[in-house]
Amino acid sequence: MANITLPLDIDSLKILSQDIDEKGNIVLTVESKCQQTHCHKCGKSATKRHGYGETMKVRHTSILDTPVILKIKPVRYLCEHCGDGPTTLEKFDWVAKGGKITKGLETYIQRSLINSTIQDVSRKEGVSYSTISTMLSHSIGVTVNWDNLRDLHTIGIDEISNRKGFQDFVAIVSAKDTQGNLSILAVLDDRKKETVLDFFQSIPDELKQTVKHVCTDMYDGFINAAVEVFGQKKVVVDRYDVAKLYRQPLDDLRIKEMKRLKLELSAADYAELKGMMWILRKQHECLTETEKSKLTLLYRHSPLLKKAHRQALTLTHIFNTHSDRKSAIAKIDRWITQVEKSELSCFDRFIGTLTKYKSSIANYFKNRKNSGFVEGLNNKIKVVKRRCYGFTKAESLFQRLTLDLQGYRMLGI
Ligand SMILES: [Zn+2]
DSSP: OOOOOOOOSOTTEEEEEEEEOTTSOEEEEEEEOOOOEEOTTTOSEEOEEEEEOOOEEEEEEEETTEEEEEEEOOEEEEOSSSTTOOEEEOOOTTBOTTSSBBHHHHHHHHHHHTTSOHHHHHHHHTOOHHHHHHHHHHHTOSSOOGGGOSOOEEEEEEEEEOTTSSSSEEEEEEEEOTTOOEEEEEEESOOOHHHHHHHHHHSOHHHHTTEEEEEEOSOHHHHHHHHHHHOGGGEEEOHHHHHHHHHHHHHHHHHHHHHHHHHHSOHHHHHTTTTHHHHHHSOGGGOOHHHHHHHHHHHHHOHHHHHHHHHHHHHHHHHHSOOOHHHHHHHHHHHHHHHHHSSOOTTHHHHHHHHHTHHHHHTHHHHOOOOHHHHHHHHHHHHHHHHHTSOSOHHHHHHHHHHHHHHHHHTTO
């Protein structure tokens, strides 16, 4: 087989010799073309050679699937500016922090880590778990680097349960900038108002001013913290979170009514009502003819469920219709009055919540800012969690999400 000669992709190095070690790795003995270093004491240029430091072995990107190790003896330089003649070892700008791998390999590993796990990449590349994990903490960090963000535009805040970790819930704060780029701002240890407030306040003023909307779940701690820092007008409660809250009592009522009907109807009549859960949850206009006739049948058997379902549909319709904020509030108020006048009691609790957060809920109508992107993010988090078998530290989740969401952008691919 003909030998292939590849030039090294690190310009400052000269290859002295190449070998294959006992493990089959390609070992390139190299030296630096640099003739000086900066004195660690005075910072001036030190050019007088004064022996060598310990030989370093640095893993580099593989060639034809064979690991490459760069072997180098760093030169020690003596400073002629400082009176006591201190010596300084030459520094290599091509070595990643931690000293075990090159920056080239670091970029390669970062790319491999996107949507994968440390364990997986460690095994595939034959680089130790700790080297990769050290690399990850150096290159990504455990908190957001505000310098990397130009504007925040829309902030999303959401909670996820973390049963394998120490606390039950963590709060994920994310942002979508004017260009549509998604970034993770924080994974907070808990979802208390003070924690969220502290974080919002820690956003540099310049960036804080770029925030146009804060999308949140209907959760006291989140809403109050957001209102305090960004003002009532910018806080938008996720309409899908609102929908969850009025679908739940409808579901509960359906279960209760189906139990009643099971006792009262003949087995054959009851069987005709199978699959009602999905029919009730579907958008009315999406129902097939068969489903519509099933629904009519259910309505006939349970007038109460009919009323509740119709009211839920009315509310969904309000959210689906373009209105200005003021008329949307009027419509919601009319809906509340209607329900309160009816015999329905299943929405009582929901109406309490709706009234309490009406202002933030109605902000949705100002520019129909739903937090769809927060929902998308949640799906991403679920995948990360499944892949990582739960996570114990908020910091690790922050790094993982940052890499998965911003990795390609960070690496310029
Ligand atoms: Zn010096």
